[in-house]
Amino acid sequence: MENKVNKLFSSQLAIANVGVDIFAKAFRAQDTPCVHVEWRPPAGGNKKMVDLLSKLKDL
Template identity: 50%
Template sequence: MKVNELFKQELKVINMGLRSFAADIKSQNVEVIHVDWRPVAGGNKKLASMLSKLKGK
């Protein structure tokens, strides 16, 4: 099965979200790329709502 082949290969990890997840994987000597992701407007609801008003409908 293809999925079994996948697990035989070297892991390629992209982490999105908490940086600590990437750090844990890295500590086990697995290569990981951490995506520098932030919520829209840093999670500020008022600003995010204003931005959404400027989106097309």
């Protein structure tokens, strides 16, 4: 049975990395093109701040 994962990684990859940039750096270090999207959870995941921000959404 063909290993789909091996087939994927032996082909030309088109990679978009979202969030932690260490993965994007690792791809680039292996000469593999990668588009990195900077993303963090809203308010760094601080629930109190997320709740405060949500109270302003409808104003």
